[in-house]
Amino acid sequence: MQSRRILLVDDEPALLEVCREGLNEKGYSVLTASNGEEALQLLEQEHVDLVVSDIKMPRLGGLDLIKEIRERHLDIAVIVLTGYGTIENAVECLQQGASEYLLKPFDFSRLTHKIEKVFEERRLKQYDSEVGGLLHILSLERELSMELDEPSLLKRFLRHVRKTFRPTALAYFAPRQERMEPLIVLGQYFKDNEALEWFEQAADSVASTAQPRLFDPMNIAASKLAKKIALSGVSAMAAPLNAFYEQDGVLVIVRDTQNAPLNGNGNGRSNGFNLNDLQLFSIFTAHAGSAAGYHRSCRRMQRMNVEFITSYVQAVEAKDPYTKGHSEVVRDICLLLGEALGLDPDQLNDLGAAALLHDIGKIGIPDEILNKPESLTSAEQRIMRRHPAIARDILAGVKSLNSILPLVYHHHERYDGSGYPDGLNGEDIPYMARILQVADGFEAMTSNRAYQQARGAQEALQILQAGAGKQWDPRIVEAWIHLVENGDAPRFCTMSPVTS
Numbered sequence: 001m002q003s004r005r006i007l008l009v010d011d012e013p014a015l016l017e018v019c020r021e022g023l024n025e026k027g028y029s030v031l032t033a034s035n036g037e038e039a040l041q042l043l044e045q046e047h048v049d050l051v052v053s054d055i056k057m058p059r060l061g062g063l064d065l066i067k068e069i070r071e072r073h074l075d076i077a078v079i080v081l082t083g084y085g086t087i088e089n090a091v092e093c094l095q096q097g098a099s100e101y102l103l104k105p106f107d108f109s110r111l112t113h114k115i116e117k118v119f120e121e122r123r124l125k126q127y128d129s130e131v132g133g134l135l136h137i138l139s140l141e142r143e144l145s146m147e148l149d150e151p152s153l154l155k156r157f158l159r160h161v162r163k164t165f166r167p168t169a170l171a172y173f174a175p176r177q178e179r180m181e182p183l184i185v186l187g188q189y190f191k192d193n194e195a196l197e198w199f200e201q202a203a204d205s206v207a208s209t210a211q212p213r214l215f216d217p218m219n220i221a222a223s224k225l226a227k228k229i230a231l232s233g234v235s236a237m238a239a240p241l242n243a244f245y246e247q248d249g250v251l252v253i254v255r256d257t258q259n260a261p262l263n264g265n266g267n268g269r270s271n272g273f274n275l276n277d278l279q280l281f282s283i284f285t286a287h288a289g290s291a292a293g294y295h296r297s298c299r300r301m302q303r304m305n306v307e308f309i310t311s312y313v314q315a316v317e318a319k320d321p322y323t324k325g326h327s328e329v330v331r332d333i334c335l336l337l338g339e340a341l342g343l344d345p346d347q348l349n350d351l352g353a354a355a356l357l358h359d360i361g362k363i364g365i366p367d368e369i370l371n372k373p374e375s376l377t378s379a380e381q382r383i384m385r386r387h388p389a390i391a392r393d394i395l396a397g398v399k400s401l402n403s404i405l406p407l408v409y410h411h412h413e414r415y416d417g418s419g420y421p422d423g424l425n426g427e428d429i430p431y432m433a434r435i436l437q438v439a440d441g442f443e444a445m446t447s448n449r450a451y452q453q454a455r456g457a458q459e460a461l462q463i464l465q466a467g468a469g470k471q472w473d474p475r476i477v478e479a480w481i482h483l484v485e486n487g488d489a490p491r492f493c494t495m496s497p498v499t500s
């Protein structure tokens, strides 16, 4: 395991030497500085896990050293060493973010005990933060997998980002004419046009490198842009957010550090973003990009299925001139009725597809039976009644349509149990199949068929009412009557009977 690195800061060379030797023997790597100013110079160049510092020192004392560490967003724990006369200063150091203090003169074993305690606390905190990060990722995954359309997905993702990282401002940039421009801007900070311009440049750079970036004061030397951003009193992160609206954008989140409250966790950190935050933020944006890509593929697949459905339905309806367009009208009635009954978008999707496909099994029924103007013989009826099972067998080969199989298969059941193919009754019949039955019944009655002339809407409603509880679910019949009588379904009530 790599040894922990400790920076000892004290203006007593003898004390530094004794502690250095002792800590080296304990396996720690040790750096020394004789005052706060020297310590800060070392911190700019070297990685350090813990600072053990005296309070009273020339040039820069321990309290100011702690303040500097906090203002520079350094993730370093501090233990202060103090004499009895400066105990008030020690308390102030704790208030500023020091983890522990030790009274001088001290026994060396007391110092090592405090050091081990601080490292153990940080290890636990790191563990909590990693577990917390994992929980955030799992929770994001759960949320994103629930969304279907892209605007809801983006909205839900941004809400999750705000909940997790608690930014004071947020902006999503997308390419416009070879430049990054803001599409979504939240928070007062970006009302300042200059700040918005800086982040347009930052988004350009993140998009061109495809690398996430942390803008914190320690990067001041690295770029003028980062310096401007840091001096405006914020800590910021930017990461590529690809695939939304078929664009490769950049998400920026900003947190105000000027008015940062002390977090009181005793390790000298302020509320600026750090590298752990950047790692989690990158995972978030990458995950959201994948989700957007996945949803786009699903939509493409759905479109292909709709085309497939439509061509099949046309093939079926072409066999019977009287039923041409029947399935589309049934689908439209189903969507209207389903929405009124409070179905969610996924259910409406299934119901619409089932309505389009419900009679697809007729493709396996001989034309002379389908188009027979007279009543069917009982042998012909037996053949005709096979069409729901034929439909189920055809559609069973299309995995993405599995959810609609029960609706198609049971669309000729009757509420009183006298229907087919399984003789199910009441609520044993799938709910959406019962909606489909009402829509199918109404459409069939109000259009011309080989065996009947079209009825008017009022007459069809009376027949539905008379059959409520026998052929149809009474609550669904009632909902349809309510829609028609309210004038909410005019399109389906003005079809004038056609004579052939």
Ligand SMILES: [Fe+2]
Pocket (backbone or CB within 6 Å): 358, 359, 387, 411, 412
């Ligand atoms: Fe049918």
